Amino acid sequence: xxxxxxxxxxxxxxxxxxxxxxxxxxxxxxxxxxxxxxxxxxxxxxxxxxxxxxxxxxxxxxxxxxxxxxxxxxxxxxxxxxxxxxxxxxxxxxxxxxxxxxxxxxxxxxxxxxxxxxxxxxxxxxxxxxxxxxxxxxxxxxxxxxxxxxxxxxxxxxxxxxxxxxxxxxxxxxxxxxxxxxxxxxxxxxxxxxxxxxxxxxxxxxxxxxxxxxxxxxxxxxxxxxxxxxxxxxxxxxxxxxxxxxxxxxxxxxxxxxxxxxxxxxxxxxxxxxxxxxxxxxxxxxxxxxxxxxxxxxxxxxxxxxxxxxxxxxxxxxxxx
Numbered sequence: 001x002x003x004x005x006x007x008x009x010x011x012x013x014x015x016x017x018x019x020x021x022x023x024x025x026x027x028x029x030x031x032x033x034x035x036x037x038x039x040x041x042x043x044x045x046x047x048x049x050x051x052x053x054x055x056x057x058x059x060x061x062x063x064x065x066x067x068x069x070x071x072x073x074x075x076x077x078x079x080x081x082x083x084x085x086x087x088x089x090x091x092x093x094x095x096x097x098x099x100x101x102x103x104x105x106x107x108x109x110x111x112x113x114x115x116x117x118x119x120x121x122x123x124x125x126x127x128x129x130x131x132x133x134x135x136x137x138x139x140x141x142x143x144x145x146x147x148x149x150x151x152x153x154x155x156x157x158x159x160x161x162x163x164x165x166x167x168x169x170x171x172x173x174x175x176x177x178x179x180x181x182x183x184x185x186x187x188x189x190x191x192x193x194x195x196x197x198x199x200x201x202x203x204x205x206x207x208x209x210x211x212x213x214x215x216x217x218x219x220x221x222x223x224x225x226x227x228x229x230x231x232x233x234x235x236x237x238x239x240x241x242x243x244x245x246x247x248x249x250x251x252x253x254x255x256x257x258x259x260x261x262x263x264x265x266x267x268x269x270x271x272x273x274x275x276x277x278x279x280x281x282x283x284x285x286x287x288x289x290x291x292x293x294x295x296x297x298x299x300x301x302x303x304x305x306x307x308x309x310x311x312x313x314x315x316x317x318x319x320x321x
Contacts, residue, residue: 001059001210003047008039012235016040018180022199022227023212024220026256031232033214037063037182040212044180045088052084061180062091062155065098066188068147069140072099076107081158105150110134112162114170118205119149126194126201140189148183152206155179171205178208187217199224218252231256266299270306273313288317 007013010032027033044061051057081087094101109115120131126145131138134146156177162170187195195217202211203224215221221229221244229240240256253259262270269291275281276288292314295303303310 003040003043005036005039005043008042009035010235011035011039011232014236016237018210018212020226020228021203021210022224023210023230024224024227025212025214025230025232025237026216026218026221027232032235033232034066034184036232036237037184037212037214041182044182045091048084048088052088057084059180060155060178061182062151063182064148064151064184065095066184067098068102068151068188069143070099070102070106070147072097072103074100074103076100076104079104079108079158083159087158102147102150105147105154106134109150109153114162114165114167115153117167118153118170118174119146122149122201122205125204126198141191141194144189148186148202149205152179152181152209155181174205175207177206178210180210180212181206182212184214185216186213187215187220192217192219195219196223199227218249218257221252221256222247222249262302266295266302269295270302270309273306273309276313276316277309283316283320285317285321288313292317 001018003016003018005011005014005016025033025036041061041063044059044063047059048057048061051059079090081090110119116134119134123142123145124130127142129142131142137143138146153174156174156179162173165173186198190198196219199211199213199220200223203209213220223246225245229244230237231240232238244252250261254261260267272281273288273291276283292310295306295310
């Protein structure tokens with residue numbers, strides 16, 4: 001699907017083709033990740049309204065922002081939406097008090113035992129924690145997932161009566177629906193072990209959906225095979241080349257997140273020891289001894305990691321002394 005993104009803040013006007021089931025956008029703070037999701041949300045809302053006017057809404061989308069932990073204790077009224085126009089306007093209004101929106105979803109959807117059980121099962125699959133009732137306050141990570149699931153289920157069922165659905169029928173129905181799900185910083189409050197299996201679990205539960213996610217997590221970029229990865233540069237999405245599925249995280253840190261795997265001097269010293277072993281440089285016994293002493297004194301973890309190389313280079317240095 002081709003989406004025309006309007007110019008919004010630092011984000012430039014551009015076209016974005018959604019090529020795969022999962023698109024992940026990463027980037028530095030203040031590069032525009034949240035802004036581009038909001039711009040995409042705006043583009044989807046415009047498209048939905050045009051489709052509504054012409055009598056058929058095909059490309060339903062929902063945007064889930066970062067402030068998705070319920071803090072509101074207000075009582076909520078039953079939400080009545082007559083058509084897609086009401087749905088679109090309600091979505092816009094919900095961002096003004098998103099906590100109240102989340103409270104409303106809990107009050108309405110969790111009354112349905114099948115929805116309640118579906119979300120409890122999802123929590124078990126993701127966290128390996130067996131919760132029987134969603135009636136008390138859990139960790140922010142679990143609350144985060146509960147509220148994401150509630151938003152997705154609401155977007156799929158707001159205009160339907162699902163009271164008569166069995167648990168099996170609900171699971172089948174949710175897996176069949178095709179909507180676009182935009183989630184800002186999906187990894188919020190989540191342990192890396194949970195992050196590693198999050199996308200796969202959500203795609204299993206909502207198999208027909210397409211996800212557009214933003215993240216600061218290098219791990220998320222490597223744990224789902226059928227995905228596109230984008231960086232934001234100068235206000236534009238740039239596709240990241242190469243297969244990142246289970247790529248070495250050190251490579252992800254260094255190449256995509258610009259985090260040095262090693263201090264620059266240590267990297268140069270270890271490269272030198274490698275050249276000594278390969279006999280591709282002049283052997284300087286004093287330099288080798290100094291490098292080995294520094295590494296063992298200041299970087300014991302790196303010494304264990306590069307122990308074979310350090311030992312071989314040291315032996316060469318001793319024999320050349």
